[in-house]
Amino acid sequence: MRAFDRFDELDQQSLPQGTQVNSLLAIATVLAMLGLGVVIRNNTLAATTVYEDRINGVTAQLPANWLIDAEPEDQTYIFRATDTGGIPFKTYIQVSIVTVGADANPRNVIDALNVLGPARLSIYHVVSIEETRLGDDVATRITYFYVDTEENPFLETEPTVVEGVDLVVIRRNQALIFTFRDAAATFEENEFYFRNFLETVEY
């Protein structure tokens, strides 16, 4: 007799109370362990790690298992954390520092970024510039779109519309630029990474 036939036979019989309790306990155990698995998984996805850049005096919590680049060849940022699993775009958070004069305000930096944008990014288009705050500091936030294309011409990669946010604050004679870029289609879904980052960043 096959095992499944045996189960059918057993199901047709009324089970003793102890058996029913044991079954319920077993099912509860399964559900609990499933829940535990999901919690562990979610915690893993939402986990953060503290990143400290002592040279530039910036500390923040970054998503765990994002790839951190603190030694860019072109020196255009001080560090960048990238979600290597992101499809179609590798979501990233980036911190840059530019030197500014004593009279500079965040808007001056935003204007410079706007001028540079079309030279660096394809189909660069600004959708909003707004004053905001980061902690106690005055900040300016710019939101824009551009088209990300694969730099390796030998790959058949479709361009991706990317939504980006640059948030600029002034620290003495430096402007700190916090950048978040993600595929436009998943931007809202993933923006919590950036919000978490901004809530924890110290500079």
Added chain:
Amino acid sequence: MNKQRLLRIWIVAVLGLFATGLGLITLAPIPEQIGQAQDGGADEDEAESGDPLVVLNENNIKQATVLIMQVSDESGDPVIRCVGSGTVVTADGLILTNAHLVVDNQDCQADRIVIALTVRVDEPPIPTYVAEVTEISRGYDIAILRISNYLDGRQIDPRTLQLPFVELGNSNQVQLDDTLVVFGYPGIANEPVQAQLTVLNGLTSEAQVGERAWLRVTPSIPGLMSGGGAYNRNGELVGIPTVVPARVAGTVVDCRQVYDTDGSGQIDNNDACIPIAGPITALRPSRLARGLVQAAALGIQPGAARTSAESALFEEQAVFSNLFISTAINEAGMPANIVPAAPTGTSNLYLFFDYANMRDGMIYELRTTIDGRPSPIFSLPPVTWNGGQEGLWYIGTSVPQWPAGRYEFTLFIEGRQIDSLQFDVGGGPPGVPAFSDLVFGVENATGELVGANYVIPEGNIIRAKFNYRNMQPGSTWRYQWYLDGAPLGGDAAGTLTWEGTEPQGTYEDLAIRSEDGFVSGRYRLELFIQNSETEAFRLAALSDFTVAGGAGGANDAEAQIFSNFRFAQNERANVPLGIVSEGFSPGVPGLYVFFDWRQISPGTPWTWRWLVDGDVLIEENSRWTAEGSGQNYFLSLQGDPFLLDGTYSLEIEINGIILTEDVSAEVGQGQLPIEAFASAEGIQMVGNVTDAETNTGVSGAMVIVLDPELSVEDFEWRVSQVRAMAQTDREGFFQLPALLQRGTLEEPVLYSILIFADGYYPVSQDGIAVTDRTRSPLALEAILNRD
């Protein structure tokens, strides 16, 4: 508890554990799901044989071969004016090609250079980038381009480019009968890159370049492949196929109208056309390009030089004249002899001729027939001129044996036939009287000739010596000295009777004297022997030499022309400025070398070359344009943005004689950084990432290869620990931008790889071995399971 209940509890418990595992498994790599594809990895058979793996990585070469288009705007629309081929020689976008393909000229008036890449090797190239000329040698017809912009105008940071590239090989090691594979584009942007087998069957020498100025190949190659690359069996670039579009009476022979450039609505002769060059039988050896490539890679360019009055433009028609044949040349590029015919078995012949009113950039050509049949191997296809206005030139060819027959050499300038010479090869060694090996020197106190070269200091006596053979006593011969092309009078010409009794030997008694001393300039001595039967004089020997500078060195026989060399950081009004030293701190933007000179005639040909750490980077043949004597002539080098650490040296040469000694300055450590030149040696890793469920490619997956010997477990998610990373395309294909370093069979280099994609479990694997037997590209296959 009965058995059924126990069984049920256990099944449920196992299911629970499985579910928990699902939650945790995102943290755990699944190593066995990355594998090497069948055609990748180490070749076991070859590994066992122990022979070095010979790799002609055809796909890599094809992808490194680019189509070059010169483009101009006509009525607002871009129009392709000229096309040719080129080769990427560094990953950051330096391209080697022909100079005539990238400079604005009468056949090709364009304002930008567009680079088309072969994305798929079996399809025509796709215009992708705009490039700029960074180094050029019109005489060698070689240029180095740097990719600078995307087509939409966005600038490109070269550091972000990771293009397939090839390395230059040693063209001096190529031997006759070697097989070479030539890569290029045979069509006007409508055909894929093509590889064509050729055989090296001749070596052509040329004035100002010397031996191996051209590698001669058969069968011929389509003309549009000019600028591409010829590769040896190790996949190293050893030659650049070179030919310029042929002309007849100054007009391009083959020019194709493709675009309606005048907006008339029809294609006709009023529309601009794309010139098509004829078949290619000549390759420029890669050694002539090596310095330019290195200079471009280091960001070094020749900087300002002291400006002088340029020679006046001339309108007279360019001519070649006085054609003759020699069987050898000496170190000064002068004919060792002059022969009326050559015996069977001759392997080297050099066609010499005088030229006048030439301009650099003109196109000249040699067509040769043997017994009336065209002979491409002994011809020189249309190439650009770089010999300056006037002088003595030669084209020589070395083959195992010149076939017997009657040769006719015909020279053309801009498609116009200029002069020709008939010459016989065959029979036994000629027993005719002959002079050879003319050299010059000065006279010492005891009346002997001292020094023996082709740069003579100013003085009152110039002596010549030469070898002779088959001379009969009583035979008549004569000599004639020239200065700057004009025959000198007095004792500078004469007819003599041969008095020697030995049939062969060295004659040292020929001299020319001047009470006032000889002025600097370009001199020539011609020797003639009379035919006893016809009484006609035959040119038997000829050599040019230069008189310049004051006497110095051993026996006062060496010309002292350049002196007081000083290096400086800058100049103003022809005076050294900034630090003047032989050692400079790192980061200097440029170097100036100043020197004094004396007694050098304007128009004297001279060559200067810059070397870095002993390697020639930039060389230029020029004519002296400053006054006869003076101070603070300067040449300079500029870095972009600064000169790298290294030892920078200057050499000056006249008539093949180097007239400088250890003129060098150190910047920083005095040695180029080890990583100054990227290497194309290494393993390219490519692969496919596939969805296990659908068996289709996973788009956007991230492939990360860690630094050697770093395991996945030790990875701390820092880019500094990453050797290379790439993203898969829509087909799931990836190509790592950096090459993987090879190890050996005994000590392989071990790499770890991780692959991530949103919605899939990540996979990883340690211990991917790369040895000197690993075939490139190393192809990987990875399968991802959905989470």
